Amino acid sequence: MTTTKDGIKRRDFLKVLGVSGAGVGLSGCSPKEVEKLLPYVVAPEEITPGVATWYTTVCSGCSAQCGMWVRTREGRAVKVEGNPNHPVSRGGLCAKGHATLTHLYNPDRYPGPMIREGDRFRKGTWDEAERLLAAKIKAHGNVLFVSGHTGPTMDRLIDRFVEEVRGTRVRYDALSDAPLREAARLVYGTDSVPRFDIENARLLLSFGNDFIDWGPSPVAHNRGLAKMSAVDDHGSKGRFVYLGARLSTTGLNADEWVPIRPGSEAAVALGMAAAVAEAGADAGPYAEVLRSYSPAQAAEAAGVSEDTIRELAERFVADVPSLAMGPGQGAHHRGATAANVAVAILNHVAGNVGRTVFYDARVDAAATPFSDMASAVSAMADAKETLKGTCSKASRNLEPAGIV
Numbered sequence: 492m493t494t495t496k497d498g499i500k501r502r503d504f505l506k507v508l509g510v511s512g513a514g515v516g517l518s519g520c521s522p523k524e525v526e527k528l529l530p531y532v533v534a535p536e537e538i539t540p541g542v543a544t545w546y547t548t549v550c551s552g553c554s555a556q557c558g559m560w561v562r563t564r565e566g567r568a569v570k571v572e573g574n575p576n577h578p579v580s581r582g583g584l585c586a587k588g589h590a591t592l593t594h595l596y597n598p599d600r601y602p603g604p605m606i607r608e609g610d611r612f613r614k615g616t617w618d619e620a621e622r623l624l625a626a627k628i629k630a631h632g633n634v635l636f637v638s639g640h641t642g643p644t645m646d647r648l649i650d651r652f653v654e655e656v657r658g659t660r661v662r663y664d665a666l667s668d669a670p671l672r673e674a675a676r677l678v679y680g681t682d683s684v685p686r687f688d689i690e691n692a693r694l695l696l697s698f699g700n701d702f703i704d705w706g707p708s709p710v711a712h713n714r715g716l717a718k719m720s721a722v723d724d725h726g727s728k729g730r731f732v733y734l735g736a737r738l739s740t741t742g743l744n745a746d747e748w749v750p751i752r753p754g755s756e757a758a759v760a761l762g763m764a765a766a767v768a769e770a771g772a773d774a775g776p777y778a779e780v781l782r783s784y785s786p787a788q789a790a791e792a793a794g795v796s797e798d799t800i801r802e803l804a805e806r807f808v809a810d811v812p813s814l815a816m817g818p819g820q821g822a823h824h825r826g827a828t829a830a831n832v833a834v835a836i837l838n839h840v841a842g843n844v845g846r847t848v849f850y851d852a853r854v855d856a857a858a859t860p861f862s863d864m865a866s867a868v869s870a871m872a873d874a875k876e877t878l879k880g881t882c883s884k885a886s887r888n889l890e891p892a893g894i895v
């Protein structure tokens with residue numbers, strides 16, 4: 492970019508000319524005002540007015556990270572589409588993914604830093620916000636950084652910032668994969684969310700996993716279910732059984748619904764695993780623990796007949812490869828991790844690991860457990876009390892400034 496003698500860049504100069512007309516004096520005009528009047532009179536080199544430019548990216552609507560194409564016109568994003576070459580989404584996006592475009596143009600979105608004054612927020616400049624933030628960090632330390640889902644580059648940047656200020660970081664996601672990941676860590680010692688191959692399963696058991704409504708990867712799972720449910724060349728199709736207390740959208744789309752009591756998923760999965768082991772399957776390291784469980788106990792906990800549990804267990808090893816999915820993002824409760832551990836054991840005993848369930852997808856920048864968020868909220872409440880005490884002792888009418 493060339494610059495004229497008095498410091499005006501050639502491109503800015505041309506923009507001014509484009510609006511005001513050649514020969515009109517420049518006094519009183521500023522390039523900023525002109526930008527608001529007519530953007531892209533002189534567009535960036537990669538933009539051809541009237542021709543859409545597409546960018547390839549990844550949807551950040553959830554941790555599934557489906558491949559996405561963004562259509563832009565004159566520098567503005569106008570539509571998003573699934574990337575057909577992406578291994579997770581293969582051309583699809585869920586409703587939330589399509590709606591991510593509205594984040595950009597939501598009129599309630601803050602266009603810049605907002606600074607709290609009492610109960611109100613006022614617009615500030617980035618310089619002012621940075622100065623204020625630096626002063627507060629210096630004065631109070633003890634920084635808690637709460638973030639949602641971010642991409643790997645932003646994640647590393649935040650980590651470096653938090654490390655620099657010796658703070659604590661919580662990655663919060665209201666619909667997180669934490670119980671699935673924790674179960675994978677407990678059973679297989681891996682920090683990953685299991686990858687389910689629904690498409691190739693002949694019998695799918697969902698233990699309250701509402702993967703059609705929501706889940707770790709709804710686009711991929713919906714596609715998998717559609718393929719599994721289609722009649723193949725031999726005239727057969729996979730079957731889908733939903734075990735859950737509520738007939739959710741996912742349950743409605745199942746071939747069968749087995750209504751079990753809320754919170755009984757772990758007992759049912761372990762009762763079935765015990766039945767499978769009893770029938771001669773190699774339970775490996777779980778043989779001993781499964782001796783403490785039985786289909787009868789599972790039936791009592793779930794409020795269904797013992798025959799139902801036994802029949803499901805028999806089909807689970809007969810219709811191979813089968814697949815069991817534990818409670819996902821839409822079914823978080825106190826027993827969600829235990830239920831996912833039980834389901835992982837059931838898959839292990841039935842020989843599904845490495846066939847329809849995989850633990851090879853390491854998850855970076857995933858949400859931390861809800862308990863971390865609960866501890867952070869308690870710590871914030873304590874800090875607020877401490878600061879209130881400090882302020883009143885000093886007879887100053889100040890808000891607890893350590894919480895920005």
Ligand code: SF4
Nearest residue numbers: 550552553557585588
């Ligand atoms: S599942 Fe939906 S929200 Fe999540 S990454 Fe894919 S398109 Fe985005």
